[in-house]
Amino acid sequence: MKNVANIKLAAQGRKNIAWARSQMGALLTVEDEFKKKQPLKGYVVGMALHVTKETAVLVDVLEAGGAEVVITGCNPLSTQDDVAVALHERGTKVWAWKGETHQEYYANLEAVVAELKKAVKQGKKALTIDDGCDLVTLIHQKHTDFIPSIVGGTEETTTGVQRLRAMEADDALKYPVVAVNDNKTKHLFDNYYGTGQSTIGGLLRATNLLFAGKTMVVIGYGSCGRGVSLRAKGMSAEVVVCEVDNLRALQARMDGFRVMPILEAAKVGDVFVTVTGNKHVIDGVHMKVMKDGTILANSGHFDAEINIDALKKLARKVTQVRPSLQEFKITDGSKEKNLYLAGEGRLVNLAAAEGHPSTVMSLSFCGQALALQYIVEHKHELQPGVVVLPGKVDDDIAARQLTAMGIKKDSLTKEQARYLTSWQAGT
Amino acid sequence: MKNVANIKLAAQGRKNIAWARSQMGALLTVEDEFKKKQPLKGYVVGMALHVTKETAVLVDVLEAGGAEVVITGCNPLSTQDDVAVALHERGTKVWAWKGETHQEYYANLEAVVAELKKAVKQGKKALTIDDGCDLVTLIHQKHTDFIPSIVGGTEETTTGVQRLRAMEADDALKYPVVAVNDNKTKHLFDNYYGTGQSTIGGLLRATNLLFAGKTMVVIGYGSCGRGVSLRAKGMSAEVVVCEVDNLRALQARMDGFRVMPILEAAKVGDVFVTVTGNKHVIDGVHMKVMKDGTILANSGHFDAEINIDALKKLARKVTQVRPSLQEFKITDGSKEKNLYLAGEGRLVNLAAAEGHPSTVMSLSFCGQALALQYIVEHKHELQPGVVVLPGKVDDDIAARQLTAMGIKKDSLTKEQARYLTSWQAGT
């Protein structure tokens, strides 16, 4: 069975991992501690995460903590082949390459489960790391017998946590999974600063379009959508926001953006980015009214946000015009127009570029590493279901990052600490 | 006993209230409902709130809902005299004027309590509205016998909620108080957009300084501090942030600001704004190293954030150079320097200007009105302590505001709603 792409890429992969390490100071402090404490000794960790240079550093950290790691990707288009190859060459068990078919993708997930089982047979305890919940879902659908051997898991992203909560509501989730995404040091940073910047980066590589003077429609105004909107504004685009939630719609408007239904936005937008975690938010009915030259991209976890089947159906010809850009020729009555799809509708930051910058992933992956440690330390108390880490973990991670950035700040004086807990003194 | 300032101001007060009403569409929809439903019939509401034109509209709404309202201010410098006079003239019981002494301030609070007691004797049930928790504290310190007559209360601001939570921790809070500040439609709007803009407005009126080219030090990076920083940046100041909290410090840095301890910031800042809810965050030790011409202002609830006694002690002469600006002449070794204090260290947006814009108060005061309704409707279930309103109240308020602004948005399709609660479909 194939594991990774062309082995010649290993040298570049090693360099890229080293480059990522140089930006991930906070996570390296965790690595130092893990080396000493060996919290994951006796554990095998099955990972379904974007196989990027930053993920490779997380693998370093887990291995430093004593874990055996087996890993596959969590998206058919997001693997950085040089990194996957470098991991493979050094002996980490990895199944991942860029451009997997749907079948290959699931075969790779199965390979990870098989390795987990093997390790458990050899006496190890299992942990899982997921990004999007495909691994957990697979285990719950096809490997229920294996569940008792799993001590716990973690989940990286909004969409995955959403699925886990749906499982929990269905009483279907059978082992404890930490919602790393719920860490403030994750969703207020990775989703906001990370997705914000990397979506711009993905669009730039896919199209090299000029943001200035363009109308960019951002669909979804959660942490990710806010980040994308802010960065698009920072690049001088006019931003239009579409939302279904009242409060978020109001925030978008107060942040200076126009807010309107997608069908209206479809008529005025030059570039569209979906970040909703939902399905078919851009559908055929919207594509029909879009302007010639419109660019469509997605930064949500799944490629379901843009209805690509509808797009294909509308088109009389599809051309790959650039590495991450397809042109859909559409005849619209007597007129003809082109719509462009970036990164095949998969998360454009990873499909067309390198994904989030290392520094922001350092925060998220501190969360991953510390979540695994937390599970191991609390394994006797944790119940099946979604677990949220205590706030002090966030404080700890933020402190590590401040140190890594060389930032000094104040602390409360005793008098101030006392003042905050007193109520008698008023005006 | 004096109630309000010069009665001649009533006409301008009425006009200003009408002007505020024209900006508070969301709150007017609550007024319409209250008129029909009379949810506050049989209740007397004792208010300690900034007596502004927006508060007058809230009084309108509560009275429309059947309540008797008795009101005083919650800060000695924040009353808009024309508005207080207009309320008084039309028959609302009010004790408030700009520039109360400490003694007058507390006498006015007592007057409100006395009126509440009087109304209760006449068969009404009592509710309280607080902003900063002075009224609740007074009641708990000096009128414990009256507490059983109080059905519940509300609290408007961060500082007040902080005090309430301290009371709760001390087991000292004896009736249910809704933390209106915890509404997302409150602290994500009023504190952020409101304080952000109105602090700029207050500084402009106090000093008319040029923000461009200045280094503005914002101390505290909660919702208020973030808002102030963003607006100061929007006016082209260079912003420096001081924080004690790791996560907030990190956010400030990621938002593009320099982060440093106050003692370092004190040497480089041109303008300082405190928004911490804490005490003496700018102290004598900082003032000593500040540059000649430095301007100090506070946007937190109490005037404790800047140690004004320390400032007075350092100064050899104090001059009122402009209506809301005092100059402190300080001899520093052989050198002489001036420090300037805006609005006597009281919340600069209200002390030197008109406070938050009406539209943002519309959101907060929807929260107040609906919180009172909630207390009345749930009076048999609510326990003494801090109460947080359910999320649907936020959704309801946001929807009212979107309607008031004429904004249309999307709703989930059935298929999308289903997708969000399913977990089986993955990559």
Next chain:
Amino acid sequence: MKNVANIKLAAQGRKNIAWARSQMGALLTVEDEFKKKQPLKGYVVGMALHVTKETAVLVDVLEAGGAEVVITGCNPLSTQDDVAVALHERGTKVWAWKGETHQEYYANLEAVVAELKKAVKQGKKALTIDDGCDLVTLIHQKHTDFIPSIVGGTEETTTGVQRLRAMEADDALKYPVVAVNDNKTKHLFDNYYGTGQSTIGGLLRATNLLFAGKTMVVIGYGSCGRGVSLRAKGMSAEVVVCEVDNLRALQARMDGFRVMPILEAAKVGDVFVTVTGNKHVIDGVHMKVMKDGTILANSGHFDAEINIDALKKLARKVTQVRPSLQEFKITDGSKEKNLYLAGEGRLVNLAAAEGHPSTVMSLSFCGQALALQYIVEHKHELQPGVVVLPGKVDDDIAARQLTAMGIKKDSLTKEQARYLTSWQAGT
């Protein structure tokens, strides 16, 4: 003849002038030099400038340089009475008060001319300082006999320079006038940072509106319009720009704003600001389609930009709802709506607030003082017409301001200076 308003205001005027001086370090360096060099000895300067605290500092500087100064305002609504009174009390000849009638305004201009003539009879040579070109126009229309006694003049603002260039084209300008507005240290700072900030300040005082969530239409995208747009964006408004010039319209769009004809903008705007230097850019036809509650303001020099007569004609009732805000009740078919006019359509930053911050005026007024010195030094070479100062004056003024702000910067090394003037070295 009346000179100024209530003499009791003098003390506050002196304090405000002192406050302005504390922000105008660059101009004070010119004052120091003028004291020593006395470049204006033997000259009388007739000024028609906004009588503000900053202008008072310019008067200080000119008097320090040996000049006799006689001054009136250049706009019926822009005089700061406390400052005018303070100038008057100390002996400067001043005719100016806030709220002059058209007749009084021109009488005051005539008073200045009369004083100039008197001083010339006593042997002095005359100079003029204008802001908007009313004084120069008056002299050219009614005092042509006096022109030979005038050595030269200066003009402060875009509109005035526009009029001067029109005079020049008509061959009607009979003495040399320096276009101070053409200084980069003037129009790239005063017009941009100054008008930008002070327009926001004026709107805040007139209305206390919430910028966040509003659509603000800026008409005109020159230096002033760019400044206003940027600051409105900085306050979180959505900005729409109207322009007649292709290049500026394109810049506005590339800066992220929507660009459209006024008639379209009229339907979507919440707040309008005119900064065109032109006439009736907001006319009856636009007012008819505006939304209920729309606010109109002008930051251009003359009150001609909004057709106020048309507005009055449309209205069935006009009310002064706040000190700088009038409500126009308009019946539009079966519907009724209110439009609001800030500061009577006069420059809103001065009519409703204090005008530009002192620091930015320091740059402009360095230009004024140095322009007068330039005229005096070059009086034998200068021809009638519009004069532009050499670039080194800008460099000199910028250097003074950097010093005043304590900013250090690099200089070219010898090798770098040589490199910049060589052409042989390439790739």
Next chain:
Amino acid sequence: MKNVANIKLAAQGRKNIAWARSQMGALLTVEDEFKKKQPLKGYVVGMALHVTKETAVLVDVLEAGGAEVVITGCNPLSTQDDVAVALHERGTKVWAWKGETHQEYYANLEAVVAELKKAVKQGKKALTIDDGCDLVTLIHQKHTDFIPSIVGGTEETTTGVQRLRAMEADDALKYPVVAVNDNKTKHLFDNYYGTGQSTIGGLLRATNLLFAGKTMVVIGYGSCGRGVSLRAKGMSAEVVVCEVDNLRALQARMDGFRVMPILEAAKVGDVFVTVTGNKHVIDGVHMKVMKDGTILANSGHFDAEINIDALKKLARKVTQVRPSLQEFKITDGSKEKNLYLAGEGRLVNLAAAEGHPSTVMSLSFCGQALALQYIVEHKHELQPGVVVLPGKVDDDIAARQLTAMGIKKDSLTKEQARYLTSWQAGT
């Protein structure tokens, strides 16, 4: 002699050119006119321009206008090989590939001159297009005999115009060259919006660094530097500006940035970008005090801005860590640090990414095409020296771009046009 890189790239080149055309609507309107009018019939155009997809569209336009085009690059690292190959394959004479040696670079320039001479011998008249002035310099240094055959030329960039003006001052420039860079539609757009965005894009591809939380030092605050600073701020970096010019330094500060000498900035910066047009602005002395991990990049025309020799001398080891990123290991006393150089110190937007977005190049290249037409039409009047196009060309280009973007705007009414040229009406 080699002309271009691997011929297999032609298909992608053709697609990229088509993609560029889809973004360059304004330039296509010029192409339409050129097709009809054939203004360049009988001319051979020698070009030394970055060989990008956008330049290929300019070649289209010139050929449509009747010209024969011969082309080479103007930088050893900026050629897009797929585009060069596509041009070659279709028959345009081109000598350009990415990664030319210094010798190859000059050989290619000579090849262009040789072709020009050949065409002139066949009866054509010669024109030149330059970007950086290497071609004009070569001709003036080694082919003076050929100068009489050249009707005129154009120059694209700031640095080239600087060299031309230096030539003019030396009386060395022997034919008329239009400073296209002086077009407002060029330097206010290409340099500002173009360099601003594409420098961010280049840095992203070279490093994938997180801008948020970084201190980015921009050296030079002309149109390019302002653009880079604004976009870096838009990506949430803290920006520090270094300048030698007083006025620009002051603008930088008023725009909210810290301004300091490079030696100070060297100690605090995380990323440096040079955009000065000068030499060794980052020198060994600065590198010595830089922090570990600092990234250096240049967006100026020549690779002289960072003293790369000094960097090499300081380093004990140089590694290519990523395609456009070199690591310099420096031992600094007892400490070791790494500095990183992006794109070999050549313009990072082209060396590490695709250069300016097509839309902004459309404006610049309208200027190029119309400049050639202008030269041809005025060939009998033009004198040797630097030529600036009349303002109406800018107006024309801006109008074309507005149309391409579908933007409508107002025009002056007759009354307004009259008002602008009258001076009699005042207050």
